[in-house]
Amino acid sequence: MxxxxxxxxxxxxxxxxxxxxxxxxxVLGDRDLSLAQATATRLGGHAVALDVASEAAIETALDTIEATHGLPWLLVNNAAIMKAQKVLDIDIDTFDAVMAVNLRGNFLCTQRFARRLRARDQAGRIVNIGSLAGQNGGTATGAHYAASKGAVHTLTKVFARDLAPHGITVNAIAPGPLDLPSVAETIGADAAARIASGLPTGHLGDPATIARMVVELARADAGSITGATIDINCGLYLR
Ligand SMILES: NC(=O)c1ccc[n+]([C@@H]2O[C@H](COP(=O)([O-])OP(=O)(O)OC[C@H]3O[C@@H](n4cnc5c(N)ncnc54)[C@H](O)[C@@H]3O)[C@@H](O)[C@H]2O)c1
Structure with missing residues (x-):
């Protein structure tokens, strides 16, 4: 699960x-429960209300999932908010809100899920969705978003180190700009089109490619991959 x-x-x-x-x-955990329910129905899955910025909401969602379906094998920390703001324009409330979801939320979900795995002496898999912005500062998203994602890559390494002896792997994927509505919603359609045409591949990243990598990292026989950040960025950033 x-x-x-x-x-x-x-x-x-x-x-x-x-x-x-x-x-x-x-199980789809989202703060937009009605949309999560519609998506879950389409996929034949389940939805649960989850705001990753809330410690209490995370525990409640994990309690509900565990009682209904058992403890998951895999946690994918994907929830995040993206903001495009220039550094001089960022207000501290927006900075804190981005960090609360993207960084603190990632930390809390990982820690609380891993605690439960450990309490039952179970192995498991955790995949964090980072970002190219966390590696190179990004092209259009703000400093708060880029810094939060850089920190997610760092958390990935530390959790991986501490959980490796227990059969729990923790990896990150760092996507470049993806073919998703959120890009134009965040930075505007013109900027999104400029980024797309400037990519070495000539096209935006395919979300299905990221998804297949998650499936790969989640395999029971993928226990040797941990602490990695996998770049999937259409050749935009070669390191
Ligand atoms: N779109 C891109 O080009 C791109 C590139 C690199 C990385 N990413 C990363 O991919 C992930 C998904 O991005 P997306 O483009 O699908 O974004 P999106 O905005 O389309 O979807 C984000 C989802 O997260 C949910 N969410 C937001 N805040 C939440 C919270 N506090 N608790 C629970 N759920 C919450 C939203 O309701 C929404 O369903 C993010 O981690 C993002 O940083 C995206």
Missing amino acids: ALVTGGARGLGAAIAEALAAAGYQV
Whole structure:
């Protein structure tokens, strides 16, 4: 069983679809419960109300999932908010809101899920959705978003180190700009088109490619891959 945070739409829904196709029972945890329910119905999965910015909401959602379906094998930390603001224009409330979801939310979901795995002496898989912005500062998203994603890549390494002895792997995927509505919604249609035409591949990243990588990292026989950040960025950033 797999829990995908922010699974109601966009990349999270694509990941949930790939996991369902690979035979997983999928639970979509999202703060937009009605959209998560509609997506879950389409995929044959389940939806649960989840705001990753709330410690209490995370525990409640995990309690509900565990009571109904058992403890998941896989957690995909996908929920995030993207903001395009220049550094001089960022107000501290928006900075805090981005960090609360993208960084603190990632930390809390990982820690609380891993605590439950450890309490039952179970192995498992955690996949964090990072971002190219966390590696190179990004092209159009703000400093808060880029910094939160860079920190997610760092959390991935530290959780991986501490959980490796227990059969729990923690990896990240760092996508470049994806063929999803959120890009134009965040930075505007013109900027999105400029980014797309400037990519070495000549096209935006395919969300299904990211989703297939999640399925790969989640395999029971993928225990040797941990602490990695996998670049899937259409050749935009070669390191
Ligand atoms: N779109 C891209 O080009 C791109 C590129 C690199 C990385 N990413 C990453 O991919 C992930 C998904 O991005 P997307 O483009 O699908 O975004 P999106 O905005 O389309 O979807 C995000 C989902 O997360 C949910 N969500 C937001 N805040 C939440 C919260 N506090 N608790 C629970 N759910 C919450 C939303 O309701 C929504 O369903 C994010 O981590 C994003 O940073 C996206």
